């Protein structure tokens with residue numbers, strides 16, 4: 271059930287700092303133990319220094335002492351089925367498995383679920 275992940279991403283998206291793109295994004299991760307960690311995008315006046323919602327959620331997960339991603343959900347206020355950028359796919363892959371589900375949403379809930387392997391085929395990794 272992804273309703274709890276969706277609610278966490280919605281709440282995180284409200285905290286988005288995106289005055290430059292005006293494109294708020296929220297992301298939520300369920301860890302192997304079942305805990306949910308969420309995050310929003312955080313932009314910067316020096317544009318390349320901003321980062322994505324998925325990256326914030328990963329940082330929260332690591333600070334919570336966990337390092338296993340079981341499920342990811344991403345939500346954007348102004349785009350249905352927003353999908354993690356290439357850099358975030360690589361960051362997710364550090365802590366997830368090829369079959370880890372990534373949920374894409376509209377404003378009501380999940381509309382498509384892809385696996386990490388579908389989003390990042392032949393990705394780079396140094397360990398199993």
Ligand code: THU
Pocket residue numbers: 288291293294295310311312313320321322323324344352353354355358
């Ligand atoms: N963004 C995310 O936070 N996650 C995504 O999956 C796509 C893009 C952010 C980065 C930037 O703050 C804004 O959306 C516009 O690109």
